[in-house]
Amino acid sequence: MEIDLKHYKLYVKRKLDRLKPIFARAALGDYSRNLKIPDQEDEFLDLFVGIQIMLEVIRDQLQELRSVNEGLERLNRRKSEFISIISHELRTPLNAVQEGIHIVLDGLDGPVTQAQSETLGIARENVDRLSRMLHNVLTFTKSEVGLLRTSSRKTEMTGLLASLFELMKPAVLKKGLDFSFACPKGPVWASCDPDKIQQAVINLIDNALKFTEKGKIQLRLFVSKDRISLSVSDAGIGIPKKDQKKILRLFSRGESVLASKMGGSGIGLAVCKEIMDHHQGKILIQSRPRRGSRFTLSWPRQAR
Ligand code: ADP
Numbered sequence: 001m002e003i004d005l006k007h008y009k010l011y012v013k014r015k016l017d018r019l020k021p022i023f024a025r026a027a028l029g030d031y032s033r034n035l036k037i038p039d040q041e042d043e044f045l046d047l048f049v050g051i052q053i054m055l056e057v058i059r060d061q062l063q064e065l066r067s068v069n070e071g072l073e074r075l076n077r078r079k080s081e082f083i084s085i086i087s088h089e090l091r092t093p094l095n096a097v098q099e100g101i102h103i104v105l106d107g108l109d110g111p112v113t114q115a116q117s118e119t120l121g122i123a124r125e126n127v128d129r130l131s132r133m134l135h136n137v138l139t140f141t142k143s144e145v146g147l148l149r150t151s152s153r154k155t156e157m158t159g160l161l162a163s164l165f166e167l168m169k170p171a172v173l174k175k176g177l178d179f180s181f182a183c184p185k186g187p188v189w190a191s192c193d194p195d196k197i198q199q200a201v202i203n204l205i206d207n208a209l210k211f212t213e214k215g216k217i218q219l220r221l222f223v224s225k226d227r228i229s230l231s232v233s234d235a236g237i238g239i240p241k242k243d244q245k246k247i248l249r250l251f252s253r254g255e256s257v258l259a260s261k262m263g264g265s266g267i268g269l270a271v272c273k274e275i276m277d278h279h280q281g282k283i284l285i286q287s288r289p290r291r292g293s294r295f296t297l298s299w300p301r302q303a304r
Contacts, residue, residue, distance in 0.1 A: 015044050019051070031058045080141040087138040094134065098127050125171070132206070135199060136271045140250065143274040150193040150278040157188045157228060161221050164198055168205045172217055175209060183221040190228040190301045192279055197297075200275045203268035204232035204295045210264070211257075212236030215292070229298035238289040248273045248283060256289075272297065 015038075022035050035052045038045060101124045103109055105117060112120070142148040165181040172179040201219070208217045215235030222229050239247065243254040251266040269283075272295075276283055281299025 022051070022055070026055075031055050031062065077145050080145045084138060084141040084145075084147075087134045087141070091131065091134050091138070094127065094131050098124070098131060101127060129206075132199075132202060133265065133267070136203065136265075136267045139196075139199065139271050140267060140274060143278075148274065148278065150196055150275075152191050152193050152279070154189055155192050155194045155197075157190050157192075157221055157223075157230070158183045159187075160194050160198065161201070161219060161230065164201055164205075165219055168202065168209075172205070172209055175212075177209070177212060177214065178216040179219075180216065181219045184223060188221060188223050188228070190223070190299075192228075192299065193275075196275045196278065200272040200297060201230065201232065203272050204297075207268060207295075208232050208234035208236065208293070210262070211293070223301070226301055227298050228301050229296055231294050231296040233292060233294035235292040238291050239285065239287040239293055240289050244285045244287060247285075 018036070022033055025031070025033055033055075035048055035055065037048050037052060101120055104112060105120050105124065139148060161181065161183060165179070169179055205217065205219070212234040213236070217235075218231075218233045220231045220233070222231075237256065239254055240256070243256075246252045247254060247266075248269050249266075250270040252270075253264055253266045257264065272283060276297055276299060279299035281297060284296040284298065285293065286296070287293035
């Protein structure tokens, strides 16, 4: 009896050992190996057949899942291409409208009355905003389908930010806010795609402007040996901790902003993140509700 039990234990152990490699692979998501079904008809036969059938069912379902996934990816790609084409097509007539407004406002078509200038000024602000929005949509959809190209080159950052500062100044001052720009003395060189960095900073200043009612907006550039950083700070509504974790995601908007029914699309920061990813950089958010926010973009000075 004792001998029988010993043999039986050995027999069971040998049978179970044959299952080990199958389960070890399955634990890593690999169901490709088949289980050899034993010849003897014993109590293990049903178990082995059952496991083999289970492996085949899992394999079939995985295959099905893969093709459904491929279909969804194709669909998503087509959707992105569609949005990308539409945004592109919209930009051309919009550029013409922008240009026309500028020509009239600059008096190139003759004198403009105060009232006309005010009306056209509002039209210009909105057309500019629409143009920036389309630019963001285009950037994000391109990035989604892997078509976003950044062309990094050695760029003098102080000059780039100074002109951005001048570009955004009228809108900030018009809202009655202070605006300042601080940077190190002398030229600061870094590798980046200047158009993309400009787009990211404009998004940050746009947000600072949108979420601040009084006080100051500050644009700062600072450098270390290896990294370049620039920040936009405001004295606005601030962002609660739990929102800070999600607002870099596409279409994500802060709860208080949603509750206040403030306009917005949740695209601007997602675009900033894409742009930073393309520079091997990151975005740091520091903020306290009702005290203000600081967004810092930083990337290696020698980024590819
Ligand atoms: P949008 O501004 O169009 O909503 P964004 O992607 O630019 O989209 O911003 C996402 C969200 O992040 C905003 O809805 C807001 O909740 C929050 N946010 C961004 N910038 C600021 C800021 N400077 N101050 C307060 N909240 C901000």
